[in-house]
Amino acid sequence: QVQLVESGGSLVQPGGSLRLSCEASGSMYSIKDMGWYRQASGKQRELVGKMIFGNGIEYSDSVKGRFTVSISEVNAGRILYLQMNALKPEDTAEYYCNAGRIYWNNGAFSRDDYWGRGTQVIVAS
Numbered sequence: 001q002v003q004l005v006e007s008g009g010s011l012v013q014p015g016g017s018l019r020l021s022c023e024a025s026g027s028m029y030s031i032k033d034m035g036w037y038r039q040a041s042g043k044q045r046e047l048v049g050k051m052i053f054g055n056g057i058e059y060s061d062s063v064k065g066r067f068t069v070s071i072s073e074v075n076a077g078r079i080l081y082l083q084m085n086a087l088k089p090e091d092t093a094e095y096y097c098n099a100g101r102i103y104w105n106n107g108a109f110s111r112d113d114y115w116g117r118g119t120q121v122i123v124a125s
Helices: none
Strands: 002-007 018-026 031-039 046-052 057-059 067-074 077-084 093-105 108-115 119-123
Touching (some): 002 108, 018 093, 018 119, 031 067, 057 067
Antiparallel strands (some): 002 018, 031 046, 031 093, 046 057, 093 108, 093 119
16 A cells, blocks of 8 residues: 655745645555646646656646656655646646556556545635
């Protein structure tokens, strides 16, 4: 099992910056990627940025050049960060941390997804 706890969400003015953190603990065995997703009110959850270990970072087009995903290894696990710059009102959403475990099961690869409870970001003047 993997436990994910997000923090750092806040109210921020347009053009401002914010950094979200996701503390990951538990077994990191076979965790192949960690990333940030967001869900605005009335909309589906969408990818913001995802770090695929050993294979780079993917970003959604809407945040490229403004948001940066990074990670730190700590004794108890990992901390995933999301640095958000030049924030826009349309970035307002609940932001969720995700970790994906890939494993071989009955002749095929399977994936388990782990989610945090989210942290709210509101961009408004």
